[in-house]
Every structure is written in structure tokens, then in C-alpha cells.
Amino acid sequence: MKNRLMRLNDKLLSRKRSIIETIIDQLKNISQIEHSRHRSPVNCFVNVICGLIAYSHQPKKPALQIDWALQPAA
Numbered sequence: 001m002k003n004r005l006m007r008l009n010d011k012l013l014s015r016k017r018s019i020i021e022t023i024i025d026q027l028k029n030i031s032q033i034e035h036s037r038h039r040s041p042v043n044c045f046v047n048v049i050c051g052l053i054a055y056s057h058q059p060k061k062p063a064l065q066i067d068w069a070l071q072p073a074a
Contacts, residue, residue: 023061026055026058026061027051027052027055030054030055030058031051031052031054031055032051032054033047033048033051033052
């Protein structure tokens with residue numbers, strides 16, 4: 001990456017890139033969310049939602065501790 005001024009939230013999330021890539025890899029492989037040719041948008045969204053539900057029922061998931069990012073700025 002080029003050296004540029006970044007917001008603090010972006011800089012902290014860039015440090016957690018490996019965890020984010022692990023989550024995306026699990027969604028693609030385990031939950032079978034991937035690009036496929038759906039004939040209707042409804043089928044596409046049903047596939048994505050079913051994959052996210054399957055991912056949420058995994059016993060052990062990687063997680064980001066981003067409670068600080070969800071709080072509104074004062």
C-alpha cells in the first residue's frame with residue numbers, strides 16, 4: 001500500500017486483514033457462498049442468506065473485536 005493518511009478506524013481494520021480474509025474464505029468454502037449464475041435475484045439472495053445462516057451456526061468462528069467502531073463519535 002502507498003503511504004497515505006488514513007483514518008484511525010481504517011488503519012486498525014487493516015491490521016486485522018488476515019482475520020477478515022479467513023472469514024471470507026470460510027464463507028466461500030464452508031458456507032458455499034460463491035458466484036454462481038442464478039436466473040433470478042431472489043434465488044441469489046436466498047443462497048447468500050442461507051450461507052450466512054450456516055456460518056452463524058458454526059461452533060467456533062473467528063471474530064473481530066470492533067466494539068469501538070460501532071460507537072458513535074462524540
